[in-house]
Amino acid sequence: MKKLYGIGTGPGDPDLLTLKAVKLIKSADKIFAPNNRGKNMALTTAQEYINEEKLVLLDFPMGQTTKKTYKEAMEKINDLLEDGQNGVFLNIGDSMIYSTFMNLVQANEKDHFVFECVPGIPSFVAAANSIQKNLVAKGENFLLADDPDRLVLDGVDSVAILKTSKNLKGLLEKLEEADFAYYYVARVSFPDQLILVDKEEILEEKNYMSLLLARKKSL
Amino acid sequence: MKKLYGIGTGPGDPDLLTLKAVKLIKSADKIFAPNNRGKNMALTTAQEYINEEKLVLLDFPMGQTTKKTYKEAMEKINDLLEDGQNGVFLNIGDSMIYSTFMNLVQANEKDHFVFECVPGIPSFVAAANSIQKNLVAKGENFLLADDPDRLVLDGVDSVAILKTSKNLKGLLEKLEEADFAYYYVARVSFPDQLILVDKEEILEEKNYMSLLLARKKSL
Numbered sequence: 488m489k490k491l492y493g494i495g496t497g498p499g500d501p502d503l504l505t506l507k508a509v510k511l512i513k514s515a516d517k518i519f520a521p522n523n524r525g526k527n528m529a530l531t532t533a534q535e536y537i538n539e540e541k542l543v544l545l546d547f548p549m550g551q552t553t554k555k556t557y558k559e560a561m562e563k564i565n566d567l568l569e570d571g572q573n574g575v576f577l578n579i580g581d582s583m584i585y586s587t588f589m590n591l592v593q594a595n596e597k598d599h600f601v602f603e604c605v606p607g608i609p610s611f612v613a614a615a616n617s618i619q620k621n622l623v624a625k626g627e628n629f630l631l632a633d634d635p636d637r638l639v640l641d642g643v644d645s646v647a648i649l650k651t652s653k654n655l656k657g658l659l660e661k662l663e664e665a666d667f668a669y670y671y672v673a674r675v676s677f678p679d680q681l682i683l684v685d686k687e688e689i690l691e692e693k694n695y696m697s698l699l700l701a702r703k704k705s706l
Numbered sequence: 707m708k709k710l711y712g713i714g715t716g717p718g719d720p721d722l723l724t725l726k727a728v729k730l731i732k733s734a735d736k737i738f739a740p741n742n743r744g745k746n747m748a749l750t751t752a753q754e755y756i757n758e759e760k761l762v763l764l765d766f767p768m769g770q771t772t773k774k775t776y777k778e779a780m781e782k783i784n785d786l787l788e789d790g791q792n793g794v795f796l797n798i799g800d801s802m803i804y805s806t807f808m809n810l811v812q813a814n815e816k817d818h819f820v821f822e823c824v825p826g827i828p829s830f831v832a833a834a835n836s837i838q839k840n841l842v843a844k845g846e847n848f849l850l851a852d853d854p855d856r857l858v859l860d861g862v863d864s865v866a867i868l869k870t871s872k873n874l875k876g877l878l879e880k881l882e883e884a885d886f887a888y889y890y891v892a893r894v895s896f897p898d899q900l901i902l903v904d905k906e907e908i909l910e911e912k913n914y915m916s917l918l919l920a921r922k923k924s925l
Contacts, residue, residue, distance in 0.1 A: 495835070502726035503825065505716070509725065583834035583841045592838065604835035606722065608825045615802035616714070616823035619811060622802045623850055628858065632847035639847065639861035 495607020557594035611647035714826020776813035830866035
């Protein structure tokens with residue numbers, strides 16, 4: 488058997504790695520990470536615990552990944568891990584939230600592979616802690632989305648919107664119409680973390696690593 | 707100044723503590739934790755890093771807490787921390803998700819207090835990793851709730867329901883009507899973690915530390 492761990496590395500602060508993630512990264516036979524044009528946040532986060540000789544970067548060209556991409560990546564992982572060895576695959580945030588890892592699991596065709604997933608701190612959870620606003624209190628509900636529907640927004644108390652860069656203005660207007668107060672958080676957990684609430688200031692920012700948190704004004 | 711950290715201790719596995727949580731618990735002048743009739747999961751999770759001499763249990767009688775409860779707890783914390791000292795308050799999961807900590811922050815009346823929140827792994831994130839199902843993939847949205855509205859359920863792809871013990875049967879039926887496939891996860895991340903998908907088996911279980919994860923059958 489070969490084992491591949493999907494490891495959530497959290498929002499970026501190395502101290503927000505879990506003890507389990509650190510132990511598994513240190514003891515892995517191979518460390519796999521997506522090669523995101525030289526910028527790899529998961530890798531940077533875990534750098535202190537990575538033996539470079541064990542590191543393998545895998546290409547997932549943004550916007551161009553297909554089933555074949557994941558199948559080829561799994562074949563490469565299979566070739567590089569010997570029987571009885573453990574590999575770790577590093578994901579930004581958590582592996583179950585807008586992530587690559589489950590695509591790899593689904594692309595696997597070898598029955599000698601075992602998968603295990605280790606949760607990481609999602610960016611929106613870190614951001615709520617930074618602004619010190621509940622994601623959900625008793626009796627409330629919370630929506631996580633990348634392009635929320637207006638009707639659904641009307642039915643929830645709190646929302647996090649990830650990948651905001653494509654249509655930031657439209658998203659802010661949608662939140663205003665549904666009577667939400669919002670916070671824009673960029674580079675959460677990094678020393679240069681930025682929190683904005685002013686619409687004009689938010690629209691001047693263009694940060695890929697950003698998200699919106701919002702709560703109904705009536706709360 | 708006095709500083710109080712709200713620390714998310716995650717779902718229960720001590721290895722799912724973050725490095726930051728461990729460092730702060732070890733270096734704290736006082737460690738505060740809710741006293742839940744002797745059962746305190748946050749405390750058990752962090753036990754290895756707790757100096758018992760620094761530990762203070764605070765009473766938050768379940769279902770009977772009021773603003774006054776939190777005000778009195780903050781006064782006790784204020785009395786026990788000297789100027790310049792740091793305290794940590796331990797929360798199950800994450801402090802921004804159905805938690806006590808923001809009630810304390812809101813009850814604070816002293817301007818010499820600074821608060822900082824350190825995120826923890828939420829139970830539903832750990833559970834999604836355990837069952838290896840995405841909470842959200844690209845283009846999908848996810849709802850976190852304790853009693854979801856049927857109309858909102860129709861508008862989301864994926865859902866986590868916490869605190870399921872009160873009306874488990876009703877919740878399962880609501881999920882079935884809205885065409886969700888569900889997983890019941892009890893004691894997530896513990897050695898005796900239990901995952902069930904059969905309705906009758908789920909209804910025979912009565913575990914306070916349980917949650918439901920569900921995804922639309924069409925996905």
